[in-house]
Amino acid sequence: MTEPVADHAGKAGEAAAAENVEYRVAHLRDRLAAEELGELGVRAEVRAGAVVVTGTVPSEQCRETLLRTVHEALAGLAVHTDVVVADNASPDHAEDLP
Numbered sequence: 001m002t003e004p005v006a007d008h009a010g011k012a013g014e015a016a017a018a019e020n021v022e023y024r025v026a027h028l029r030d031r032l033a034a035e036e037l038g039e040l041g042v043r044a045e046v047r048a049g050a051v052v053v054t055g056t057v058p059s060e061q062c063r064e065t066l067l068r069t070v071h072e073a074l075a076g077l078a079v080h081t082d083v084v085v086a087d088n089a090s091p092d093h094a095e096d097l098p
Contacts, residue, residue, distance in 0.1 A: 021046055021077060028073040035069070042066060042083065050078035056086050 025044050032042060042055030053070050057063045063085055070079060 021051065024074055024077065025051055028070065031069060031073060032066070036065075044070070050080055052080050052082070054082045056084050058086055058088060060085050 025046055028044050044051060044053045051074055063083055066083060
């Protein structure tokens with residue numbers, strides 16, 4: 001039994017769309033590595049049809065720059081971000097050791 005032509009065209013379109021998402025995520029990774037954000041521990045992955053960006057950045061300014069870059073590179077895609085700012089402030093009191 002053969003599948004209708006429309007089914008083949010739909011599957012081909014879905015495969016092309018998935019490749020396009022993977023390509024755009026790879027391009028985002030390259031862009032992040034080339035810019036000042038390259039040393040950050042940020043990951044971008046495709047999960048369940050959406051792009052998930054996770055990691056920790058040293059400052060709020062880095063987080064804003066990262067999010068702007070992600071939204072520019074992945075405009076029109078479902079993107080979920082979980083990027084936190086590391087607390088690198090010095091302690092406000094001395095540590096008491098026993």
